[in-house]
Amino acid sequence: MNKLNPDHLHFIPLGGSEQFGINLNVYAYGEKLLAVDCGLGFADDRFPGVDLLLPDPLFLEENHKKLVGLVITHAHEDHIGAVAFLWLRFKCPIYCSKFTAEVLKKKFEEHNIKKAKIHVIDPMQTAALKPFEVQFVPVSHSVPETMCLFISTKAGTVVHSGDWNLDPTPVVGAPTDKKVFQELGKKGVLAYVGDSTNANVDGRSSSETEVQEGLKNVFLKQKGRILVTAFSSNIGRVHSILKAAKECDRQVAVAGRSLHRMIGVAKSCGYLMDVDDFVSEDDLQYIPHEKSVLLVTGSQGEARAALARIARGQHHFKIGRGDTVIFSARAIPGNELEINHVKNNLIAAGVRVVTPNTTNEMIHTSGHPRREEIADMLQWLNPKIVVPVHGERLMLEAQADLAKETQIKHVIIPTNGAVIDLSAETPGIIDHVHAGLLAVEPKRIMSDDHRALSERRKLQYTGTAHVSLVLNHKGKLLAPPNISTMGLFDEADEDESDFVATLSGEIADFIEALKPVDLSDEDIIAEKVRIAFRNYINGFLGLKPKTTVHVTKV
Ligand SMILES: [Zn+2]
Ligand SMILES: [Zn+2]
Structure with a gap:
């Protein structure tokens, strides 16, 4: 990389641009670097034998002396999941919300990493990471305590959105406060670096409160047992399921390790206190079928998760004719085949399967902004530059088009590794640094160009x-x-x-x-x-x- 102008603010995405998941972002200013998020992604069939992918942190590793900190916007795997795998390679202090910190601590324990220092930053507080000042602005999303970052330097302020939406009535946490964004907009915003996930979907997100109502209506129609699967970290959804179940006079138990872990973290942070508690999975066996709900892991068709094992008949919890499984989640792109496999097994066993596409009731909503919400945000902030991130190329392009329609002066679509000069008279990509993928195996982490992978790709076909x-x-x-x-x-x-x-x-x-x-x-x-x-x-x-x-x- 050529030497960067220390008076200019630069944005360098190392992962998550032109791909879904694997987010890792860097800001460079005044000879210092600030990292934002460090998440994982799911491997597809280009990586035979591999489940997880990480961003290659080589650039951070080589420049770790300049790195003032890693800020994590929220506790979703695509933002937090790679930290414990990679932290030893760049060792820097970490800044995040309390809930995110509790999730991260568990990950560090699993990786036997004891030295990582995590600083909890409260909502609306500012972390001084000289020469950066990072204000944590809470936004509504599908995991508690999600933060949008206002990153200020003498060269201007960037809004790094993280994941967000404008749900007016989320069931956990407060709605995104537009006044905070409007006030910042009045002061002047250099760049908006934002979530593109739903930038090609018209309209606005539905509210989690509507999901609670939708789930209740679906529950009311069932006579047998109900199983619901949702993302484990979606504590708002867990809350909705508990509420809906209570209104239908059903009790809820939980099956699956990641749900137990996330619910434990949520309770330790004071969530899920205003709803009835769960019954144990054992106790659920003695409750009449029409009075029970089992919340299970496995909404993405994961073969080892509770739902897939129940569907295969390889779990102590048995279901069959008259029972219903509700998918209160969408498919992450690439997981459709596995999910269909689980659904086929369930249907073959006589189980009724309800998904967001097979019912008119609202049983899932996305945590990401649709076009009208992005348009609102751009209007509030009126940034000089928009950089769409967090999505595949078609999603980035969709947000770029929207920004241009909104009369944003400079719109820059990044690729991973692009060095974007935000302070130049005509902002744009001025250089590239290394940005690759790492593949996680049980006992090693290897580069995506490792010979084992190219050989395996060939072997599986020939x-x-x-x-x-x-x-x-x-x-x-x-x-x-x-x-x-x-x-x-x-x-x-x-x-x-x-x-x-x-x-x-x-x-x-x-x-x-x-x-x-x-x-x-x-x-x-x-x-x-x-x-x-x-x-x-x-x-x-x-x-x-x-x-x-x-x-x-x-
Ligand atoms: Zn995300
Ligand atoms: Zn997220």
């Missing part, structure tokens, strides 16, 4: 073929070539096992025909045989498997 050769010192075969394959042949099929035997003969002939000069070098034999072997298989199957040859000379 299979493997291996030949072992035992030659004497003159290059004469001492035994027939031994062939083993994976993902190519069915050895029980006579024709196919005959082909493998024929192949062994062809390779033997091929070696016999090699020139003496080639036969003197094991590497040359291996490479020539590998190419010939691959061509034989390609001729038979039309596939080019990963092919290896092992030569032993005795």
Whole structure:
């Protein structure tokens, strides 16, 4: 990276731009850096065998001496989930709300990290992280104590929105206070760096209060047991489910580790105190079916979560005909197949499945602003620059178009690693730094260009073929070539096992025909045989498997 002008304020997204999840953002001013959020994402089929992805923090690691702190806007995994994995690489103090701090402490405990210093900042308070001042402005969203950040420097103020919406009646926490934004707008805002998730959805978000009513109406129609699944961190939704259940004279139990953990954190921060408590899962078994609700993890079809296990019949809680499962959540892009798998299992067992798409009742609302809400925000703040973040390209473009319609002077769509000079006369991208992905395995974290991943991608489509050769010192075969394959042949099929035997003969002939000069070098034999072997298989199957040859000379 070229040296940055210390008098200019720069924004450098390292993750979360042009992708969903994996948020990591950096602000640079006066030779110092401020990081905002450090979240994870779910791996897709480009990462065989991998569940989680992290942003590559190399830029922060290389510049950790300049890093004044990491501020976390809220406790969703796409903003907080990578901290415990990566903190040791850039070690800096962390600033967040009380609820977020409690969630983060649990993650650090799991990773056995004891030295991380977490500073709790109360709503509307300002953290002095020189040369930055960061004010924590509470906004409504689908997890408690979500903060929008007013980041002030001598070069101007940036509003880093985090995730937010304008729910007028959230059931946990207060609505987003427009006056705070309007007042800041009057003072002048250099840039708005904002949530693009629903920027291509017209209208406004529905309220959590409507969801509570919708859930009650769906509950009232059921005669058997009800299972509801929602995001574990959506404490507002847990609150709505408890309220709706009480109005229908049903009692609620909880199944699933992440729900138990989040509810525990919420209670320790004073939430869920004004609703009836849960009954234990064991006690629920003795309550009549029409009086019970089970809140379960697994709204994203996660194979190990409670709902998927119940659907497979592999959980001690059994359901069947007459029972109902309600999905009070949307699918995170990429999870649709797994979710359908769970739904199919449930339906096959005679269970009724209710999703936001199959009922007219409001049983889910998004925590992200739709177009009219974004338009309100831009009008209140009237920023000089808009940088859409937090979304795939089509979402970023949608917010960019909206900003241009709202007469915003400068709209900059970032890519991960872009260095954006916000203070220049014509603000724009002036440079790029490294921004990649890391893949999480049970015992290691590897870069997205790790050879294991590119090989696995290839293997899953083409299979493997291996030949072992035992030659004497003159290059004469001492035994027939031994062939083993994976993902190519069915050895029980006579024709196919005959082909493998024929192949062994062809390779033997091929070696016999090699020139003496080639036969003197094991590497040359291996490479020539590998190419010939691959061509034989390609001729038979039309596939080019990963092919290896092992030569032993005795
Ligand atoms: Zn988010
Ligand atoms: Zn969020």
